[in-house]
Amino acid sequence: GQQVMQIPQYQHVQEGEDFTTYCNSSTTLSNIQWYKQRPGGHPVFLIQLVKSGEVKKQKRLTFQFGEAKKNSSLHITATQTTDVGTYFCAATRRNGGSQGNLIFGKGTKLSVKP
Amino acid sequence: SAVISQKPSRDICQRGTSLTIQCQVDSQVTMMFWYRQQPGQSLTLIATANQGSEATYESGFVIDKFPISRPNLTFSTLTVSNMSPEDSSIYLCSVRGQPNEKLFFGSGTQLSVL
Numbered sequence: 692g693q694q695v696m697q698i699p700q701y702q703h704v705q706e707g708e709d710f711t712t713y714c715n716s717s718t719t720l721s722n723i724q725w726y727k728q729r730p731g732g733h734p735v736f737l738i739q740l741v742k743s744g745e746v747k748k749q750k751r752l753t754f755q756f757g758e759a760k761k762n763s764s765l766h767i768t769a770t771q772t773t774d775v776g777t778y779f780c781a782a783t784r785r786n787g788g789s790q791g792n793l794i795f796g797k798g799t800k801l802s803v804k805p
Numbered sequence: 806s807a808v809i810s811q812k813p814s815r816d817i818c819q820r821g822t823s824l825t826i827q828c829q830v831d832s833q834v835t836m837m838f839w840y841r842q843q844p845g846q847s848l849t850l851i852a853t854a855n856q857g858s859e860a861t862y863e864s865g866f867v868i869d870k871f872p873i874s875r876p877n878l879t880f881s882t883l884t885v886s887n888m889s890p891e892d893s894s895i896y897l898c899s900v901r902g903q904p905n906e907k908l909f910f911g912s913g914t915q916l917s918v919l
Contacts, residue, residue: 703863721905722905724907724908726908732912733897733910733911733912733913734848734897734908735910736908736909739905740905762893779847779848781908783871783905792838792850792853793850793908794850795847795848796847797846797847797851798847800845
């Protein structure tokens with residue numbers, strides 16, 4: 692079935708270092724969403740990318756959607772301890788199941804050493 | 806945006822019993838979903854709760870084990886039946902206004918089965 696692969700699974704960085712997580716699909720995606728889940732919390736929506744080659748920024752976070760709409764990345768510049776959590780990408784299921792289903796990547800767990 | 810109240814927030818249950826989780830939304834929403842998140846893992850969709858009809862279950866999940874109710878556009882319940890330790894997980898309800906909109910999540914129910 693449709694899958695969204697996300698790497699790395701874990702990333703440990705020193706505060707101030709940059710961080711990137713990647714999401715890949717074997718099929719073209721209509722859109723991709725990114726969520727952040729703090730330890731003990733629930734996933735919270737960060738952003739949605741729709742257009743080929745789209746780049747969006749939220750302060751220190753930069754989100755990219757590949758030209759072929761098969762991959763995406765989230766880059767955090769100069770990480771802070773508040774960035775700790777698990778970052779998930781999610782794509783809308785192309786067919787089958789109920790309309791609007793999201794398929795989540797396995798997530799990248801970010802830890803930041805102060 | 807949608808505010809979701811999910812309860813209970815956690816429970817410890819005995820093997821063979823059942824637990825019903827409630828999800829209340831502060832506005833009418835078309836799409837309501839139930840996810841499971843095992844410790845340190847990604848989110849797996851259990852089913853889509855349809856108002857006025859039976860829920861649509863994903864592969865590997867069946868109605869007898871996870872009966873779902875959705876009596877109106879603001880409320881749903883998920884029951885985990887005849888529980889075993891393998892059912893220990895976080896269960897999350899989520900809602901979405903339209904197919905390509907973001908998901909809002911409840912705070913989750915952390916279930917431990919002894």
